[in-house]
Amino acid sequence: MSMITPSGRGKGPLKGGARKNENNRIYAFPLPLLFIEPPPSRLRSVLGLLGLSLTQVINPHCEGVFDATTRSVWITNEKDTMLLWRRGFFGKGDLSRSEPSWLARQINIRKAGGKQMTSEEVTAKRRAERRQFKLDRAAAIAAVAAEAEAIFEAEGRVIKPALSGPGIPSAATWRPSSSLTETPTTPSPEEDVEPAELEPLVDVEHLQLTLQEAFFLAWGLDCLTILDPHTGEAMSLQQLWNASQIAHLPPSIPTDPVPPLQFDNPFLINYVVYHHYRSLGWVVKGGIKFCVDYLLYKRGPVFTHAEFAMVVCPVYEDIEDQKASSLQLQNATPAEDTYPGLRDNSGTVPSAT
Numbered sequence: 001m002s003m004i005t006p007s008g009r010g011k012g013p014l015k016g017g018a019r020k021n022e023n024n025r026i027y028a029f030p031l032p033l034l035f036i037e038p039p040p041s042r043l044r045s046v047l048g049l050l051g052l053s054l055t056q057v058i059n060p061h062c063e064g065v066f067d068a069t070t071r072s073v074w075i076t077n078e079k080d081t082m083l084l085w086r087r088g089f090f091g092k093g094d095l096s097r098s099e100p101s102w103l104a105r106q107i108n109i110r111k112a113g114g115k116q117m118t119s120e121e122v123t124a125k126r127r128a129e130r131r132q133f134k135l136d137r138a139a140a141i142a143a144v145a146a147e148a149e150a151i152f153e154a155e156g157r158v159i160k161p162a163l164s165g166p167g168i169p170s171a172a173t174w175r176p177s178s179s180l181t182e183t184p185t186t187p188s189p190e191e192d193v194e195p196a197e198l199e200p201l202v203d204v205e206h207l208q209l210t211l212q213e214a215f216f217l218a219w220g221l222d223c224l225t226i227l228d229p230h231t232g233e234a235m236s237l238q239q240l241w242n243a244s245q246i247a248h249l250p251p252s253i254p255t256d257p258v259p260p261l262q263f264d265n266p267f268l269i270n271y272v273v274y275h276h277y278r279s280l281g282w283v284v285k286g287g288i289k290f291c292v293d294y295l296l297y298k299r300g301p302v303f304t305h306a307e308f309a310m311v312v313c314p315v316y317e318d319i320e321d322q323k324a325s326s327l328q329l330q331n332a333t334p335a336e337d338t339y340p341g342l343r344d345n346s347g348t349v350p351s352a353t
Contacts, residue, residue: 023302029087030281030299032223034058062217063225064209066235068247073214073226075207084207089283089300090217091209097123098301102205110201129176137169144168210286211244211267212274220275244271249327264325269314 036056038044044054062080064073075081075091084090085099093100105121148159209217217224219237226235235243246258248267273294277284283297287309295306313331316322322332 027086027089027300027302030283031221032060032062032083032087032090032217033221059223061225062223063227064214065227065229066214066240066243067229068243070208071211071247073209073211073224075209078203081207084209084217089285089297089302090213091207092286093205094208095205100205100207103201103203106201132176133169133174136174140168211247212271215240215244215271216275216278220278259326262325262327264314264316264321264327264329266327266329269329270312273310273312 034057036058038054038056047054060080060083062075062084063077064075064080066073074094075084081091081100092098093102095102108121151157151159214224214226218226218240226240227233228235228239242261244267245261245265248265249259252259270293274284277294277296283300285295285297285301285306287293287295287306290309292309293312294310296308296310297306298304311331314329316332
């Protein structure tokens with residue numbers, strides 16, 4: 001369930017089918033654009049025969065600011081932030097792991113007493129329980145091993161320590177302690193302050209789009225206007241195209257001229273991959289957490305885990321182009337199939353004979 005805005009139901013988190021239905025309702029649209037079909041009519045049938053359509057396209061026309069330092073586009077408007085995340089899972093909250101939930105977490109701490117957990121808090125609780133399970137299981141196995149060793153020293157009998165049994169916790173029998181099942185709350189100096197005296201919370205989080213996501217929304221869907229951070233004016237597609245490539249170049253001395261753009265610019269390579277899979281209907285998210293370039297989801301991260309993890313491996317048709325390039329692209333050089341341990345101290349591979 002989305003926690004961009006806190007739920008006002010007050011009945012605790014949804015479970016099972018209720019959560020699934022709620023997610024289906026919130027994330028019903030795969031793209032920011034909405035296509036409204038008119039009711040069936042004779043005119044619609046005639047236009048369909050001519051290859052025409054009366055379908056209405058609703059464009060949200062979101063707005064963001066280009067930031068070359070972070071190689072991203074910032075969406076600060078709350079409405080645009082919620083729309084881009086819920087319709088296609090574009091971007092991430094700069095103060096959150098995924099969906100922008102910082103404000104919801106703060107409201108949860110202040111008003112709900114931590115009872116209505118956000119997705120990040122649920123993840124933190126699960127990780128704490130998993131860590132405690134491993135510690136309890138390791139302690140139980142160590143106790144069994146110590147008992148077997150004591151019997152050997154006292155009676156000379158050899159007993160193989162059991163790794164499973166009534167005394168060894170398993171995923172099916174272990175239950176978290178009460179301290180872990182309680183919803184964690186963050187102590188705050190505001191606890192002794194009357195609710196009327198609390199200052200209203202201001203959402204300081206913004207949605208952060210990668211440059212590949214931003215260009216796809218601006219060029220592919222025409223639903224995002226990107227502003228120049230210095231002039232505040234809307235950037236043209238050509239300006240955005242060039243600025244995105246320049247942002248991916250290595251840092252240079254400010255007084256030096258901007259180096260010429262090359263065909264193997266990292267932005268171009270990654271955008272080609274991003275655009276291809278987005279056009280096929282995949283939800284494409286960054287995969288740096290898993291040491292890959294992209295993750296592919298069928299519907300989105302709130303529904304299932306990613307189906308595929310991808311590493312982009314650029315290939316030069318002409319090796320001379322790679323030698324002439326001033327960029328050192330990752331994974332552009334084929335990996336050697338020789339195990340490093342087979343090399344001698346001089347770096348050469350010993351012969352098989």
